[in-house]
Amino acid sequence: MRRALPTLYILFLMLPIYWLVTMSFKPTTEILGSFTLWPQAFTLENYAKIFTDPTWYNGYVNSLIYVVINTVISVVVALPAAYAFSRYRFLGDKHLFFWLLTNRMAPAAVFALPFFELYSAVGLFDTHIAVALAHCLFNIPLAVWILEGFMSSVPKQLDETAYLDGYSFWRFFLRIFVPTIAAGIGVAAFFCFMFSWVELLLAKTLTSVAAKPIAATMTRTASSSGYELGLLAAAGTLTFIPGAVVIYFVRNYIAKGFALGRV
Amino acid sequence: MPLELRSVTKRVGAHAHIHDTSVRLAEEGFNILLGTTLSGKTTLMQLMAGLEQPTSGTVWFAGRNVTRIAVQRRNVAMVYQQFINYPNFTVFENIASPLRVARVPAPEIDKRVRRMADLLRLGPLLQRRPAELSGGQQQRTALARALVRDADLVLLDEPLANLDFKLREELRDELPKLFAGRRCTVVFATSEPMEALLLGGHTAALHQGRITQFGPTAEVYRRPVDLLTAQVFSNPPINTAPVTKQAGSIVLSDTVRWPAQGHQQQIPDGPYTIGIRPHHVSPVAGGHTAARIDGNVLVAEISGSESTIHFSHGPLTWVSQSHGVHPSQVGDIARFHLDVGQCLFFDADGRRVA
Numbered sequence: 150m151r152r153a154l155p156t157l158y159i160l161f162l163m164l165p166i167y168w169l170v171t172m173s174f175k176p177t178t179e180i181l182g183s184f185t186l187w188p189q190a191f192t193l194e195n196y197a198k199i200f201t202d203p204t205w206y207n208g209y210v211n212s213l214i215y216v217v218i219n220t221v222i223s224v225v226v227a228l229p230a231a232y233a234f235s236r237y238r239f240l241g242d243k244h245l246f247f248w249l250l251t252n253r254m255a256p257a258a259v260f261a262l263p264f265f266e267l268y269s270a271v272g273l274f275d276t277h278i279a280v281a282l283a284h285c286l287f288n289i290p291l292a293v294w295i296l297e298g299f300m301s302s303v304p305k306q307l308d309e310t311a312y313l314d315g316y317s318f319w320r321f322f323l324r325i326f327v328p329t330i331a332a333g334i335g336v337a338a339f340f341c342f343m344f345s346w347v348e349l350l351l352a353k354t355l356t357s358v359a360a361k362p363i364a365a366t367m368t369r370t371a372s373s374s375g376y377e378l379g380l381l382a383a384a385g386t387l388t389f390i391p392g393a394v395v396i397y398f399v400r401n402y403i404a405k406g407f408a409l410g411r412v
Numbered sequence: 413m414p415l416e417l418r419s420v421t422k423r424v425g426a427h428a429h430i431h432d433t434s435v436r437l438a439e440e441g442f443n444i445l446l447g448t449t450l451s452g453k454t455t456l457m458q459l460m461a462g463l464e465q466p467t468s469g470t471v472w473f474a475g476r477n478v479t480r481i482a483v484q485r486r487n488v489a490m491v492y493q494q495f496i497n498y499p500n501f502t503v504f505e506n507i508a509s510p511l512r513v514a515r516v517p518a519p520e521i522d523k524r525v526r527r528m529a530d531l532l533r534l535g536p537l538l539q540r541r542p543a544e545l546s547g548g549q550q551q552r553t554a555l556a557r558a559l560v561r562d563a564d565l566v567l568l569d570e571p572l573a574n575l576d577f578k579l580r581e582e583l584r585d586e587l588p589k590l591f592a593g594r595r596c597t598v599v600f601a602t603s604e605p606m607e608a609l610l611l612g613g614h615t616a617a618l619h620q621g622r623i624t625q626f627g628p629t630a631e632v633y634r635r636p637v638d639l640l641t642a643q644v645f646s647n648p649p650i651n652t653a654p655v656t657k658q659a660g661s662i663v664l665s666d667t668v669r670w671p672a673q674g675h676q677q678q679i680p681d682g683p684y685t686i687g688i689r690p691h692h693v694s695p696v697a698g699g700h701t702a703a704r705i706d707g708n709v710l711v712a713e714i715s716g717s718e719s720t721i722h723f724s725h726g727p728l729t730w731v732s733q734s735h736g737v738h739p740s741q742v743g744d745i746a747r748f749h750l751d752v753g754q755c756l757f758f759d760a761d762g763r764r765v766a
Contacts, residue, residue, distance in 0.1 A: 306492045309463050312483045313490050314557070315513035328500035 166389075172382035180378045195383035205384065208363030211277065213391065215352070215360065216345040218281035219288060223341040224334060226285070227292035232322070234293065235300035236308065246297070249290035260286060261354045268355055277360045283351045288341040295340060295406055299333025300326075335399040336406035342395050346388075363388060414439050415460060415565055415597050420469035422455055422621075429455045431622045432469070437597050438614040442588070444629060445601040446608045447618030447644055453601040456618070457567045460599060461488045473564065486565070489558035493570040495550035497542035503529070503553050504538040510561040528560045531590065548579040559590060566591070568600045572607070584610060605647045609633060617641040639762040642687045648720065650687045651730040655757075657681050662752070665726055670703040670752045675766035684765070685758045690733035692751040695721065695740070702749040705730075709744045721746065 172180055173195055174188040199205040233239075234246050264283050265274070273279040307329070311321040327334065352362040367384050396403065415437045422430040430452050437443045445453045458464040459471065462483040470479045478486060489510070497506045504525055505512075511521045529535050532552040542550050551571060558566055568587075572580040588611065591598050602608055608615050608629055615629040617636070624641040625632050636642040642650050656663045658681050663669045672679075693705070707723030707730065714720075719738040722731050723746060732748050740746050757766040 304492075304494055304496065306494055306496045307498070309458075309461075309483075310490065310492070310496050310554075310557075311498075312463070313461060313486075313488055314510040314561075315484045316509075317484065320513075325498050325500065329498070331500075 173386045177379045195379045208366035212362040215277040215280040219284045219345045220341045223288040223292045231296035257350045284345045292337040295337040299330045332402045416472040420466045423467045441613030443599045444608045444615040451618040452621040488565045489563035490567040491571045507556045528556045617644040639758045648731045687756040690731040692754040693732040694734040695738045
């Protein structure tokens with residue numbers, strides 16, 4: 150009994166994922182035709198289509214490109230910012246720090262139009278960098294908060310010891326401090342990666358062809374030549390993979406990351 | 413190569429962390445900064461190191477004003493209460509780091525690091541990372557890094573406070589040996605009077621950001637210039653009481669009085685505050701001139717061969733500390749013997765007069 154309840158709960162949570170995965174191995178006729186718990190006519194055709202058709206696999210490539218660019222920009226920009234918040238007291242520091250987080254409180258839709266106008270005007274529309282920069286709006290504040298938490302758990306005497314040893318600030322920062330908070334950087338990168346990967350609205354608004362993300366490809370296919378539910382399920386299943394790979398590397402620190410490094 | 417602070421102050425906002433302080437440290441032996449938490453020990457050390465800039469005043473080293481010189485170029489080493497090492501470096505690289513930054517040739521680094529590691533018994537641990545060491549070994553690594561570079565000034569900020577008792581004693585014994593024969597000024601901050609006495613050298617007693625007295629440790633202990641210094645330099649706290657001198661007698665209360673001893677005879681009649689250390693108040697009579705004082709036992713602790721008894725006498729709460737086991741029950745009326753020759757007399761301003 151003690152085990153039954155959690156087991157049931159986990160089964161309940163896993164059910165949609167299971168359904169998506171089994172659907173991806175069924176032909177669309179079976180999905181629409183009858184209720185089956187597992188594929189009766191097992192097929193890899195859906196996956197074959199995705200991996201051979203450039204309009205499909207380019208969706209993944211585009212998504213990965215802007216997600217990686219965004220993650221790199223977010224972490225690189227957030228590192229010095231978080232260090233400043235962690236180590237220095239300056240006028241309005243607490244307000245500024247909180248204000249950063251409020252950037253996450255507005256829905257992406259609010260920013261879609263201004264971003265679209267702005268990027269069209271400067272010729273960034275339909276580029277990877279456009280989406281990457283747009284996602285920075287959410288991810289840099291998040292990365293600053295996470296990194297600040299990890300940095301503040303490093304005693305400032307470490308910095309002082311390094312200066313006394315003769316290290317310049319940047320040499321200390323890159324050679325000693327960054328490796329010391331490597332776990333925090335991993336966690337911050339993971340969260341940036343995930344938020345950028347699952348964000349759809351801005352990514353879709355700011356692209357048309359050249360940088361179209363996979364999620365946008367999926368929505369369009371659903372309404373084109375009839376239903377291709379099997380294909381859609383396969384595409385959905387594949388979107389799990391990058392997140393799963395990234396989470397593997399930071400699995401021991403995720404809980405601390407959810408607490409913004411403050412555990 | 414003495415370090416000198418000239419009229420140094422440190423204010424943060426409206427708060428004075430260090431009041432006007434001038435002190436010239438001793439070149440030989442340890443310079444001990446003795447004070448409770450928040451007395452300004454760490455701030456004073458940071459000012460000496462150059463990690464903090466004084467609000468006013470100057471810092472001099474070997475006759476040179478170093479106040480505005482960057483900490484990287486001061487040749488100062490520091491060891492903290494927390495065990496501070498570079499977590500991503502091995503023990504070897506931790507010790508070698510100041511030499512690497514100073515571009516010392518690799519073979520020489522190797523030689524010096526190994527010599528220092530042997531001295532601090534870190535030899536077999538050189539390839540480990542700090543997280544894989546015990547607290548004592550971590551602190552030894554930090555010490556080795558501070559010593560390997562022949563710094564002009566070595567600041568030790570309560571380096572033993574986070575170690576357990578046995579390791580603390582061990583390292584405390586080693587410290588003076590490590591520094592023997594080195595040409596450097598050593599500053600050691602501690603909150604424990606016993607540690608100051610064991611390490612000897614010179615002591616600066618600190619109270620709320622002010623050095624109340626600086627001098628040879630034994631001198632500061634035996635002849636504190638004022639009541640604050642005596643209080644800083646006593647653990648358990650020094651017993652104090654208001655007394656009156658009249659007609660050659662010292663009157664503490666209706667039942668406690670004694671004829672003035674030694675220097676006590678020369679001070680004029682009037683009110684004073686006396687200070688007497690707990691180990692001069694004993695439940696057993698010694699060979700010295702004693703006054704008897706009866707007290708209500710409040711707390712009685714026996715630790716091994718030492719008895720500590722807190723008692724009240726009228727409005728006074730005093731502590732007696734004595735060798736041997738002297739059992740007493742809370743609530744008992746017990747009799748104590750005051751070694752009156754050891755009483756320190758302070759005037760109304762807190763200055764010692766006898």
